[in-house]
Amino acid sequence: MSGPRDVVLGTARPQPSEVVAIADGARVVLAPAALDLLAASRAVVDRAIEAGEPVYGLNRRLGAGRDTAIDPAEFDAFQRRTIRNHRGGVGEPLSRREARAVVAARLVGFTRGGAGVRPELAAAYAAILNADVVPLIPKRGSVGAADLTALAEVAAVVTGDGTVLEAEGGELAAADALAAAGLTPLALAPHEALAALSANAYSVGVGSLAAVEADRLTLAADRAVALSLEAVGSAGPAGNPGAFSELVADARGGEGQQASAAAVRSLLSGSALYAADRVMTVQDPLSFRTASQLHGALQQSVRRLHDELVVELAARSENPVADVASGRLVSGGNFQALPLALDFESLRVALAHVAAASERRSAALSLALAPARADGRTRVPGLVLYAAAADAAELRQLAAPVTLGSTTLSGVEDHASLAPLALQTLQRSLELTREVLAIEALHASDLLHAGGSVPAGHGTGPLAAAVDEVIGSGVPARELVTRAADALFADPR
Structure with missing residues (x-):
């Protein structure tokens, strides 16, 4: 029986939230229907072996050697060589949470029925997740034509090689970690080495974590602008909430804008900004007045990323793909992750716009603070504004496309999405x-x-108090910003 923190993987369409839950420590349960599909998928591979039909990565070599036959007597050695040869990742390791997301995404992929792996291999991936045996996965090495180097490290751990990240931050040989968890290394069957590698599980798994963070950021952005409207309104005639009215939002009709404007109105509910006798400017600068349009674009970009992640999680992305219905193994290119990579790119552009407007609002707030700063009545260092300007400048650089940097890696591998680089940026x-x-x-x-x-908004009042408490803590600017971000991003429910 499954527990309250279990994620049950069956044949239903997987969701990014399930990958995130597993990354955060939820246990995995493979439903009987998923195990049945895995067995049927494996039967496709077994029939191809018996028939002796030429299949890439099964009885034919990889890459440029794709038409060179493999002697069946070499099948076992070929699996080991394939994993060893693909362990070419470099750089700092992924966090334990990110690495768990990678394993989770690959396990989800197995259950879709296109990999042709045995139920035992899927169970081994579930077992290391449930035992919290976390592979050490170097950050760099994949170019987004399947995350080969990352997934080789996962397969290496399951087979008893490789390295594991300990909870305390150390490293441990995979064989020792498996033994400590009561797990036995699994020898890969023919075809399983390539099948284990043939997916974009880093981009999909860690991308799911990024999508959740981006979704939280959309709320934080609305909270920040609502607080800024309160602030400039308390200091003068600025802070006109009319730009966030339902009338304005509906006049354009974009769902993202409507949702953002509604969030700002909710945060400002009860605010003195709405007082009938208040003297206010007819309109604020664009960084204030068009915030809901900018944040709406961000929301729509986040939604597109979520939808593409759903597509990728449900996909049979392996090459070759095992098709249960026809009983065939067919080579293809479903590992081409450009749609996902482009959503990563688009979201970076939206973030750069949102941050640019936020930095301009900070500049306006800083200008309004000038008299108090001269009198020594401010508590936030004035040069913190420069940090926002530096961040905004870097964001503009990061918004440049990276997916067009593809290069030829071999005669047949002549294009890649660079989705991992798009994700990391x-x-x-x-x-x-x-x-x-x-x-x-x-x-x-x-x-x-x-x-x-004191702002009267039902949402901005508690938020201002939370940030004010951070300021009053007297910590250095670096810690001040970190704690303010925690307050801004805290779940308001």
């Missing part, structure tokens, strides 16, 4: 945008404090 963009929004919140809270005003 997205992760950096998310980190920087989080920082920029936190700096905006710090300036807004400081301006409210300097003016002696």
